[in-house]
Structure formats: C-alpha cells, structure tokens
Amino acid sequence: MENIQRIADTFSKLQRKICNQLEEADGKGKFSHNKWEKSPGSGMTSVLGKGAVIEKGAVNFSFVKGDFSERMERILGEKGQKYAATGISSILHPENPWLPIIHMNVRYFALDSGVSWFGGGIDLTPHIIVPREAAGFHQSLKETCNAFNSHYYPDFKKWADDYFYLTHREETRGVGGIFFDRQRPGTAQEMEKLFGFCVALAKKYPEIYIGFMNKNDQKKYTEREKQWQNLRRGRYVEFNLIQDRGTKFGLESGGSTESILVSLPANASWEYNYQPEPGGFEEKTLALLKKDIDWINYEEK
Amino acid sequence: MENIQRIADTFSKLQRKICNQLEEADGKGKFSHNKWEKSPGSGMTSVLGKGAVIEKGAVNFSFVKGDFSERMERILGEKGQKYAATGISSILHPENPWLPIIHMNVRYFALDSGVSWFGGGIDLTPHIIVPREAAGFHQSLKETCNAFNSHYYPDFKKWADDYFYLTHREETRGVGGIFFDRQRPGTAQEMEKLFGFCVALAKKYPEIYIGFMNKNDQKKYTEREKQWQNLRRGRYVEFNLIQDRGTKFGLESGGSTESILVSLPANASWEYNYQPEPGGFEEKTLALLKKDIDWINYEEK
Numbered sequence: 154m155e156n157i158q159r160i161a162d163t164f165s166k167l168q169r170k171i172c173n174q175l176e177e178a179d180g181k182g183k184f185s186h187n188k189w190e191k192s193p194g195s196g197m198t199s200v201l202g203k204g205a206v207i208e209k210g211a212v213n214f215s216f217v218k219g220d221f222s223e224r225m226e227r228i229l230g231e232k233g234q235k236y237a238a239t240g241i242s243s244i245l246h247p248e249n250p251w252l253p254i255i256h257m258n259v260r261y262f263a264l265d266s267g268v269s270w271f272g273g274g275i276d277l278t279p280h281i282i283v284p285r286e287a288a289g290f291h292q293s294l295k296e297t298c299n300a301f302n303s304h305y306y307p308d309f310k311k312w313a314d315d316y317f318y319l320t321h322r323e324e325t326r327g328v329g330g331i332f333f334d335r336q337r338p339g340t341a342q343e344m345e346k347l348f349g350f351c352v353a354l355a356k357k358y359p360e361i362y363i364g365f366m367n368k369n370d371q372k373k374y375t376e377r378e379k380q381w382q383n384l385r386r387g388r389y390v391e392f393n394l395i396q397d398r399g400t401k402f403g404l405e406s407g408g409s410t411e412s413i414l415v416s417l418p419a420n421a422s423w424e425y426n427y428q429p430e431p432g433g434f435e436e437k438t439l440a441l442l443k444k445d446i447d448w449i450n451y452e453e454k
Numbered sequence: 455m456e457n458i459q460r461i462a463d464t465f466s467k468l469q470r471k472i473c474n475q476l477e478e479a480d481g482k483g484k485f486s487h488n489k490w491e492k493s494p495g496s497g498m499t500s501v502l503g504k505g506a507v508i509e510k511g512a513v514n515f516s517f518v519k520g521d522f523s524e525r526m527e528r529i530l531g532e533k534g535q536k537y538a539a540t541g542i543s544s545i546l547h548p549e550n551p552w553l554p555i556i557h558m559n560v561r562y563f564a565l566d567s568g569v570s571w572f573g574g575g576i577d578l579t580p581h582i583i584v585p586r587e588a589a590g591f592h593q594s595l596k597e598t599c600n601a602f603n604s605h606y607y608p609d610f611k612k613w614a615d616d617y618f619y620l621t622h623r624e625e626t627r628g629v630g631g632i633f634f635d636r637q638r639p640g641t642a643q644e645m646e647k648l649f650g651f652c653v654a655l656a657k658k659y660p661e662i663y664i665g666f667m668n669k670n671d672q673k674k675y676t677e678r679e680k681q682w683q684n685l686r687r688g689r690y691v692e693f694n695l696i697q698d699r700g701t702k703f704g705l706e707s708g709g710s711t712e713s714i715l716v717s718l719p720a721n722a723s724w725e726y727n728y729q730p731e732p733g734g735f736e737e738k739t740l741a742l743l744k745k746d747i748d749w750i751n752y753e754e755k
Contacts, residue, residue: 200726202726211726383721387718391715394695394696395705410622413622414692415726421724424720426488
C-alpha cells in the first residue's frame with residue numbers, strides 16, 4: 154500500500170484539472186467543490202449544474218482506507234486486514250441531445266497483503282448515435298491504449314461492451330468505449346505503466362469531450378430530439394441503479410449517497426412500450442445499441 | 455394448487471373492474487389493454503397515459519406457472535417441483551402534485567408441495583404530505599383490515615414502514631400503508647378469509663384513489679410544486695430500481711420488462727444535494743418521511 158498516497162495525490166490534482174478544463178470549455182457553468190468525510194474515507198465531489206453546454210456534470214475524487222470486511226472478502230475473493238482505495242469518476246450530461254453523455258473512471262485498490270490493482274475506463278452514450286463520431290471516439294481511445302499496450306484496446310473494448318449492457322433491455326448503454334478491472338501490477342515497472350495508463354485516460358477524457366462540445370454544442374435541436382434524450386436518460390438511470398457495480402457497492406457499503414447518485418441526469422422519462430417511428434433517428438440509434446460493433450471500421454449502409 | 459385458477463379468474467375480473475372505475479373517474483384517459491405471453495406465463499398490462507388526472511397509470515394482471523428453480527428455492531427457502539403465481543399490481547402517477555402516487559398489489563403463490571401463501575398491500579406516496587389526508591387513508595385501510603382480523607392493520611402497517619424504506623436516503627417512500635407477505639392459509643376456511651381480504655383490498659383501492667381525485671384534482675399548483683413532484687418521483691424510481699423485491703425478482707427471472715417498469719413515472723428529476731427552503735412545504739414533507747408515525751392519531755404541531 155506504499156504507493157497509494159502518491160496515486161491519490163495525482164488523482165486529486167487531475168480531478169481539479171479536469172474541472173478547470175470543462176469549466177473553461179463550458180464558459181458559463183462553475184463547479185462547486187464539496188469536500189466530504191464519511192467513515193471510512195473522504196473525497197471531493199465537484200458538481201457543475203446548468204452550464205451553457207453541460208446541464209449536469211460531476212467529477213468525484215475519493216480516497217478511502219479501512220478494515221477489509223468479510224463481506225468485501227467474499228465479493229472480491231481476496232484476503233486481507235486493511236484496504237485502501239482511491240479514484241476519480243466523472244459523468245457529464247449535456248443539455249443538447251446531439252451531445253453524448255460521457256463517463257470516465259480510474260481507480261486503484263490496495264490490500265495490506267500486498268495485492269493491488271487498477272481499474273477504470275471511458276464510455277460514451279450518445280442520445281443519437283452518429284457512427285463517424287463513435288468511430289472518432291474509439292480511435293482516440295485506441296491510440297491512448299496503444300501507447301501502453303496493444304492488447305488494451307481490443308480487450309478493454311470488449312469488456313466495455315459486456316459491462317455496459319442492460320440485460321433486461323437487451324441493449325448496450327451506448328457505443329461503449331473501454332472498461333478494465335483488476336489489472337495487477339506484478340513489478341514496480343508494471344505499476345508505473347498501469348498508473349501512467351490511468352493518468353493518460355484521465356487526461357484524455359476532458360480533451361475528448363471538449364472535442365464533442367466544440368463540434369456540436371451549437372447544433373439546433375427539436376422537441377422530438379429532446380424527448381428522445383429524456384427516454385435515453387431513463388435507460389441511463391436504469392443501468393446505474395439496477396446494474397452498475399460501483400453504484401451498488403457504494404450504496405451498500407454506506408458511501409456518500411449524494412456523491413454516488415450525482416451520476417443521474419437532471420431529468421429522465423419513461424414511456425410504456427415506446428415504439429420508434431420507422432426510419433426515424435430513434436430507430437437508427439436503437440439498431441446500433443449492440444455489442445461487438447467495430448466502430449473504428451464501421452461503414453454506414 | 456387447486457385454488458389458483460379460481461383466484462386468477464377473480465383477480466383478472468378485478469383488474470378489469472379497477473380499470474373501468476379509474477377510467478370513469480379520470481374522464482379523459484383510456485386504458486390500453488396489452489396481453490402478453492412470455493415463458494413461464496401470461497398476463498394483461500393495462501396502461502393509461504395522459505389522462506385528465508392520471509398522467510401514467512397501470513394495472514397489471516399476471517398468471518404464471520413453471521418449474522420451481524434452484525434459484526427460487528434458495529430465495530424462498532421452500533422445496534417444490536412446480537409453482538404457480540397470480541396477482542394484480544397497480545400504480546398511479548397523477549399529473550397534479552397535490553395528488554399522491556398510489557400502489558396496490560395482491561398476489562397468491564402456490565407450490566405443488568401444498569404450500570401456498572398470499573401477499574400484497576396498498577401504500578401511498580404523497581408528493582406533498584397533508585397529514586389529515588394520510589390519516590384518512592390509514593383509517594380506511596384499518597377498517598378494511600379490521601373486517602378480517604384486528605391484528606392485520608397494526609402488523610401490516612409496521613411491515614409497510616419497514617418495506618417502503620429507502621435505506622440509502624434514510625427516508626420512507628411516503629406515508630406507508632399496509633404490506634404483507636407469506637400469509638399461509640392453514641385451513642380451507644383461512645384460505646377463503648385471506649382470499650377475501652385480498653379481494654377487499656383490490657376493491658378498496660380504486661375507491662380510495664377516486665376519493666383523492668374528487669378532492670384534489672382541481673387544485674391549482676405552482677411550478678415549484680411541480681419541480682418538487684419530479685424530485686419525489688426520482689426517489690420513487692430509486693426505490694423501485696434499487697430496493698423493490700418484486701421489480702428485482704421480475705427482471706432477474708426474465709419477466710416482461712415493459713410490464714415491470716411501467717411502474718416508473720413519466721418524468722423524474724434529480725438535483726445534487728438538494729436543500730429545502732426552511733419552513734417550506736418541501737421541508738415539512740421531508741420531516742414526515744419517517745417510520746412508525748401513527749397517522750390515524752397524528753396531531754399537527
């Protein structure tokens with residue numbers, strides 16, 4: 154666990170940096186920075202509400218240390234007395250339905266037994282899928298991955314497809330991205346490499362989203378597109394509350410409810426047995442909520 | 455399991471009757487009746503959208519029969535080869551924030567081992583709590599209970615307080631009501647009594663809600679009350695997706711997703727770290743989201 158203070162310090166600085174970059178790009182919204190302390194840890198929940206572009210955005214940093222409970226032993230399949238964990242997680246919900254929802258998380262978990270691992274990822278949930286934008290997003294993740302390990306992108310892309318899948322809806326949350334967990338550094342060198350990868354992702358994240366903002370934030374939208382956005386946000390709520398392991402674990406382990414549920418959109422809708430209009434943008438988006446699409450080489454029919 | 459066909463037939467007729475009564479009271483909205491069949495059962499999901507009073511309302515009937523899986527054995531702690539279950543569940547989300555959300559469920563579950571039980575309840579979630587209305591609601595439930603067993607109301611009221619509790623929010627879903635499960639008829643006489651109680655509840659349900667409609671549906675409301683309604687609906691979504699056992703079990707066991715999630719409101723909102731205005735109706739409502747309030751004898755301070 155000797156590395157965790159250094160990692161937490163870096164994550165904490167990165168959190169602030171991400172907030173500053175997003176604030177500058179939004180031009181109107183300001184992050185409020187809310188320190189919290191709740192046994193067994195503390196953190197900073199930074200929230201931007203009602204920006205010019207970002208309707209609701211959050212960047213969370215947390216650093217917790219505590220006793221490794223029997224429950225955690227069972228869930229994680231590891232033995233230990235003490236644990237420590239630190240991470241950044243962020244989610245952005247834009248006002249404009251032509252901008253996607255984005256989510257990023259990097260985290261490090263360490264046990265006093267000497268076992269430790271990194272996890273994280275970035276995934277994109279466009280309300281309306283534009284395949285060439287999904288391709289650009291995946292290309293950007295692939296390049297970030299390839300600077301570290303050429304297996305990362307294909308492996309972690311598949312992992313994201315499987316993780317961000319709403320079983321009860323038989324659809325992916327969006328166009329995926331990358332997701333990884335339990336990446337154990339075997340050597341000091343691997344430790345630095347994995348840490349470097351997480352830092353690279355956390356730096357890439359605002360850059361990717363600011364790219365979307367610069368491209369689409371002036372795009373006009375219709376009432377129909379806005380209603381569709383709210384239905385898609387409903388699915389996002391379903392994923393986070395029913396399936397997301399981080400949310401579940403956080404709420405069950407007595408985490409800060411407001412910090413965990415800040416990931417939910419400002420508004421969401423549900424409509425019984427919604428049927429898209431044949432040939433409409435809604436139907437096209439639904440048809441693309443599938444696993445295993447090779448977005449980088451995707452060709453529109 | 456010899457009783458289940460008769461019970462299912464009665465529940466099915468009651469479902470239709472509830473729909474007719476609500477439709478008449480609403481005056482504008484019409485139920486669409488959607489038959490569904492999905493292994494291991496079938497049912498009818500009746501949904502009313504955009505009524506004059508009811509923004510989104512559903513009355514579901516289901517009757518399923520199937521193999522009793524190992525998973526079900528584990529969850530229910532019972533042994534058997536085959537099971538059958540039938541029930542009605544209903545939820546109403548009104549347009550006007552001065553009308554409450556209401557939920558009713560009655561169900562019967564039987565195993566080929568001979569074991570069977572009834573469960574159900576009615577609970578109320580006012581967006582804005584008016585104590586004398588909560589008292590009237592509880593009084594009405596108490597009278598319905600007392601016609602069968604004087605222990606029902608106190609026991610089942612407490613059960614509802616415990617069941618409809620959002621652990622991560624440390625608040626009740628609303629003003630409670632009654633909830634019961636696993637009421638096993640030991641004799642044919644007890645069977646008829648419990649069945650009669652469930653039928654009485656299902657009949658009382660539209661009567662109770664139509665009472666609220668007649669009283670409050672013309673009440674003017676403000677934008678602030680409407681926003682608050684959406685925040686409270688957000689909590690309702692949290693309860694249904696995170697905690698409700700029926701929703702969880704239904705989704706996990708491959709039930710009809712649209713029929714299960716029809717309980718969600720048309721719209722819901724979330725606001726990070728919402729703080730009510732001191733002395734406002736929101737603060738007063740939050741202060742009353744507590745277990746063990748004796749609503750019938752509640753005196754406003």
